[in-house]
Amino acid sequence: MADLKVTRNDEAARYELRMSDETRTDTLAGFAAFEQGSGRVRFTSTEIDPAFRGQGLGETLASEALADVARRGDTIVPLCPFIASYLRENEVAGAIVEWPDGTPLDSATQGEPPA
Template sequence: MTETQTQTIVTRNDEDRRYEGHVDGVLAGFTVFRIDAKGRLHFPHTEVDPAFRGRGIAQTIVAEAMADVARRGETVVPHCPVVAKYLRTHEVPGLTIEWPDQPRPE
């Protein structure tokens, strides 16, 4: 990281059920999750403030969120295109993924 770049700090906000990305203390974006009856985290939406777009913040938020979910031993169900694309192109060690378009075993 160069001196002119700023770091995105990602935290889990359980009250609002989302992972938030802050840049210099300002909320730059977030990815929302909902927890189903089985305890799985469904990720329906990711959003970045227009003032922060083009900096890779969405990918940073999703990467940190997926790593945290893996550490917690939780399961992800990706509905958000940003989350789904990240998971299709990156391996997250220890992460359990249930793709919403996969048929359930009988």
């Protein structure tokens, strides 16, 4: 059974998903890159190592990273298609989302961004 842990690495400007088990110690399985400024966290890309794809790790990474941004009180700007898709399909408690077209959407209103 693998242990999963998502941590924020400010130096690398990304959230990292690491897994460890009896055969792999602290392996980087994926990351969500971001840019931060003016109270906004702009997610630019999400990558899962090909060796770990198909296990739902992208959803785990997105869930933990977005929850952390919401706890910090920053606004999420989903430039990454994976993060945008995750936000359209899942609620993130306390999240404030600013879609790239500039339309704000808080997590209480799920679904497609307003027209």
